Amino acid sequence: MVSIYSRWRSSALLFSGGLFIASLTMISELGVAYASNPAPWSFAVYGTVLAGLVLLHWGVSLLYDRPFSVRAALPIFLLGMAGYLMVREVPRTWWGYGFVYQGPYAVVTFSAAITVFLSDRKTAMDKALGFVLAFSGAHFLVKATLAALMGPGATPSAYISTSYAVMSQSITAVLIVAVGLMLLAVLTLDIMAVERGHAEHDSLSGLANRRGLDKAAKRMVDSSGDRQHAVILCDIDHFKSINDSYGHHAGDMVISAFARMITTLAGTGAIVARIGGEEFAVLLPGTSPAIAVAVADTLRIGTRKMTVPGLPGGSVVTASFGVAALPANGDLETALRQADAALYDAKRGGRDRVHQARSLAA
Numbered sequence: 001m002v003s004i005y006s007r008w009r010s011s012a013l014l015f016s017g018g019l020f021i022a023s024l025t026m027i028s029e030l031g032v033a034y035a036s037n038p039a040p041w042s043f044a045v046y047g048t049v050l051a052g053l054v055l056l057h058w059g060v061s062l063l064y065d066r067p068f069s070v071r072a073a074l075p076i077f078l079l080g081m082a083g084y085l086m087v088r089e090v091p092r093t094w095w096g097y098g099f100v101y102q103g104p105y106a107v108v109t110f111s112a113a114i115t116v117f118l119s120d121r122k123t124a125m126d127k128a129l130g131f132v133l134a135f136s137g138a139h140f141l142v143k144a145t146l147a148a149l150m151g152p153g154a155t156p157s158a159y160i161s162t163s164y165a166v167m168s169q170s171i172t173a174v175l176i177v178a179v180g181l182m183l184l185a186v187l188t189l190d191i192m193a194v195e196r197g198h199a200e201h202d203s204l205s206g207l208a209n210r211r212g213l214d215k216a217a218k219r220m221v222d223s224s225g226d227r228q229h230a231v232i233l234c235d236i237d238h239f240k241s242i243n244d245s246y247g248h249h250a251g252d253m254v255i256s257a258f259a260r261m262i263t264t265l266a267g268t269g270a271i272v273a274r275i276g277g278e279e280f281a282v283l284l285p286g287t288s289p290a291i292a293v294a295v296a297d298t299l300r301i302g303t304r305k306m307t308v309p310g311l312p313g314g315s316v317v318t319a320s321f322g323v324a325a326l327p328a329n330g331d332l333e334t335a336l337r338q339a340d341a342a343l344y345d346a347k348r349g350g351r352d353r354v355h356q357a358r359s360l361a362a
Contacts, residue, residue: 014059022052064119080104098147109137205259230292250310
């Protein structure tokens with residue numbers, strides 16, 4: 001289900017496939033224990049775990065935007081399987097048997113951990129996933145050491161009944177579950193971040209919506225100390241007539257063009273939002289009302305110069321603007337009401353103009 005909603009759909013599918021393939025190890029273990037010829041089942045045990053780890057590494061690389069060649073995945077798997085076939089001819093009592101057997105597992109898992117640590121994502125959950133992967137890689141080497149000390153059994157069938165097998169399988173099962181839960185948590189947090197972004201942004205204009213504006217304004221006021229700010233409310237003139245005359249698609253194009261124009265001309269640091277159908281707000285941090293009036297007039301002129309696909313050639317779009325002050329530690333709602341009153345004055349005064357809040361004008 002995560003793969004349906006996550007923007008990292010490919011990663012989610014690779015994780016699911018890797019964990020599913022790795023889970024087939026249990027079935028193969030039964031074949032090792034009870035089949036008359038355990039050799040192919042032993043081969044399947046090794047292959048399912050290694051294939052699952054390779055897919056997991058591939059998915060981690062996609063999730064963290066790190067290189068992982070698709071062409072490299074198959075050679076990695078084949079080299080690991082070739083190593084397994086070679087070590088099958090070596091007596092299992094040899095002390096290095098476990099290191100050759102567990103080595104490819106450790107390399108793939110460590111590579112996945114390094115991928116996480118080298119990525120640009122540095123949240124606590126990302127770091128936790130990296131440490132779990134690194135611990136999982138280290139545990140394969142620990143298992144190799146235990147195999148040398150405790151003995152892995154002379155044959156695959158004998159291995160199943162050893163204390164080492166019980167310990168090895170239990171630790172691996174716990175770590176697989178831990179890695180799976182960590183990956184699910186990372187993907188879930190990613191989905192939540194995307195949904196928060198959708199909830200705070202307007203899809204048509206690409207700007208913040210009213211909720212996004214409120215959050216941005218709070219951050220701005222909280223971090224600005226004693227500085228004064230300014231608010232500009234903008235409203236596209238005769239927007240209903242545009243929709244009625246040229247269709248809603250043309251109206252949407254006007255909204256998009258107006259949003260791009262404001263974002264370009266409002267200046268660095270400005271917070272721009274679409275708070276209604278054709279109504280926009282601009283927060284100017286650390287800006288006096290006089291400068292805000294000049295910025296609003298720049299936006300007014302920029303509106304007239306817009307070329308909008310969907311409108312007849314020579315069409316001129318205009319907008320009206322209201323300006324109000326947002327004092328240090330002031331209330332955004334109050335400033336927006338004052339700017340809205342100034343905007344109404346601009347509309348009543350003939351449109352295509354900038355008006356200050358009455359308290360400022362006085």
